[in-house]
Amino acid sequence: xxxxxxKFFDGLSQTNATLDYFTDFNKVKNNVSxxxxxxxxxxxxxxxxxxxxxxxxxxxxxxxxxLVLEILIAVRAKENKITLNSHSQTVLLKDYLKSPxxxxxxxxQTGLAEIFRDRHIKNxxxxxxxxxxxxxxxxRKNRGGDNMSKAVSALFDRANIxxxxxxxxxxxxxxxxxxxxxxxxxxxxxxxxKTYLIETNYYxxxxxxxxxxxxxxxxxxxxxxxxxxxxxxxxxxxxxxxSAKNKLQEAYSHIPSVYNLATIGDFIExxxxxxxxxxx
Numbered sequence: 001x002x003x004x005x006x007k008f009f010d011g012l013s014q015t016n017a018t019l020d021y022f023t024d025f026n027k028v029k030n031n032v033s034x035x036x037x038x039x040x041x042x043x044x045x046x047x048x049x050x051x052x053x054x055x056x057x058x059x060x061x062x063x064x065x066x067l068v069l070e071i072l073i074a075v076r077a078k079e080n081k082i083t084l085n086s087h088s089q090t091v092l093l094k095d096y097l098k099s100p101x102x103x104x105x106x107x108x109q110t111g112l113a114e115i116f117r118d119r120h121i122k123n124x125x126x127x128x129x130x131x132x133x134x135x136x137x138x139x140r141k142n143r144g145g146d147n148m149s150k151a152v153s154a155l156f157d158r159a160n161i162x163x164x165x166x167x168x169x170x171x172x173x174x175x176x177x178x179x180x181x182x183x184x185x186x187x188x189x190x191x192x193x194k195t196y197l198i199e200t201n202y203y204x205x206x207x208x209x210x211x212x213x214x215x216x217x218x219x220x221x222x223x224x225x226x227x228x229x230x231x232x233x234x235x236x237x238x239x240x241x242x243s244a245k246n247k248l249q250e251a252y253s254h255i256p257s258v259y260n261l262a263t264i265g266d267f268i269e270x271x272x273x274x275x276x277x278x279x280x
Contacts, residue, residue: 003263005252009245011262013237016147016202021140028132032125039124041065047119052104059100066097072124073110074131085109141203144238148202149186151261152235156187159268162278164188169197175230177223191274196257197224198233203240210244214251221255233257235264 032039041062048054058065070077070093081093086109096106107113114120121127149165156163169175169183172195187198199217203210217234224232234251237260241248252258259267 002256002258003266005249008252008258008260008263009241009248011260012239012241013261014239015204016144016151016238017140017204018147021143021147023133023136024139024143025133027139028129028136031132032129035068035071035128036125038062038065038068039128042068042124045116046121046124047117049117051107051113051117052100055103055107056100059103066103069097069103069106070094071128071131072112074135076135141205141209144202144204145200148200148235148237152187152198152200152264155264155268156189159272161189161268161271161276167197172197172230175224175227177226178220183220189271190277191271192277193274194229194231196231196233196271198235200235202236203238206240206243210240211247214244214247218251218254225256231257233259233267235259235261235267237261 041058042065044058045051045054067077070079070081075081075093077094082090083093085091086105093106096102104113107116153163153165165187167185167188169178169185185197186200187196189196189198201213213236217232221232221234224230232255234255234257236248236258257267
């Protein structure tokens with residue numbers, strides 16, 4: 001039997017963040033290493049009082065060094081950020097990197113010029129390492145989801161439940177209700193009774209995405225459950241749902257199989273009772 005929503009909600013775990021959740025230092029090191037040569041070239045500008053002349057000199061020798069300037073203000077080049085120039089015209093940040101004059105304007109308008117002249121930064125490689133650590137916090141939600149996937153997979157393994165990971169719905173040719181967009185399920189488990197298509201996620205913090213996820217799964221579940229041989233299962237957890245309780249409750253009332261880490265044992269018992277199919 002499905003547990004009461006309030007009991008389900010009260011059972012949401014406090015966190016799934018292990019110490020390696022906070023910063024992926026391998027990614028940080030790789031990102032810095034990829035532009036380290038250019039950053040060392042830009043170190044030439046540090047402490048120069050006549051910054052215009054220094055930029056002109058460096059540009060003549062190493063024009064590509066300036067292609068990494070955007071990361072110094074915590075913006076990745078691929079983001080194509082738009083800003084207003086001194087004439088209130090819209091300009092792509094990368095357009096400032098096309099000539100020495102525009103580079104100097106970039107440094108002055110961003111505030112980097114003063115930082116450079118006064119040597120508030122001693123080494124741009126170390127400085128960007130710090131920036132990358134800060135930017136990596138944006139990836140924490142993804143790591144929370146990865147940790148959840150690992151936790152669920154470990155529970156299935158412990159119960160000797162064979163499961164496939166990252167399975168496209170197109171593998172199941174008799175499901176034609178999901179449209180042309182390819183849907184990839186985190187796990188698939190086949191028993192003697194039916195095939196379970198499973199999505200997992202974990203939210204340590206709130207945000208608009210939680211509402212979108214709840215709405216999306218409320219829409220997907222009946223499209224799958226219309227086939228008696230299939231069932232959609234949603235395993236979710238985390239204190240982030242505290243900010244979207246109403247949406248979660250609405251989804252919980254519409255989706256027959258919703259579990260968290262406190263109630264997933266009920267799902268595992270059900271699977272074991274039906275008998276897991278190993279050779280599919």
